[in-house]
Amino acid sequence: MLTLTNLSRLAAGSALIAGTLVLGSPAAHAASCSGGSSGMNCGNYAPTGLLNHPCTEPSATCGNRITQVDTLRSTYSWFKCYVRGEKHSGGNNVWYYTNGDDHGAYGYIPASRVFTSVDPAPGLPYC
Structure with a gap:
């Protein structure tokens, strides 16, 4: 389950958009x-x-x-x-x-x- 506590443990640059976890940006993945x-x-x-x-x-x-x-x-x-x-x-x-x-x-x-x-x-x- 995704909670505020779990969200705080994610790597920097992560975002929650429309219920979908997105880790970093395309530039970060390059x-x-x-x-x-x-x-x-x-x-x-x-x-x-x-x-x-x-x-x-x-x-x-x-x-x-x-x-x-x-x-x-x-x-x-x-x-x-x-x-x-x-x-x-x-x-x-x-x-x-x-x-x-x-x-x-x-x-x-x-x-x-x-x-x-x-x-x-x-x-x-x-x-």
């Missing part, structure tokens, strides 16, 4: 990224849908149909590489390529869903 030229393990928001193209909506660049190919359910995941696609809500055009947790299908998620300190993540290869 330090947990590790890896390099063969891929990167990093914290991320979950669940996050993996898309078949690095786009937020149909366009000339990505075709007429954007589909979700899988879902990233883990909050610490492996990312193979990055690409540049359409600008997303994070304010840049970096998308990370990874495999999903439901079916193992590969797809793209916007950098705004991955806890990196800078995008693209240093050392991670371009796809």
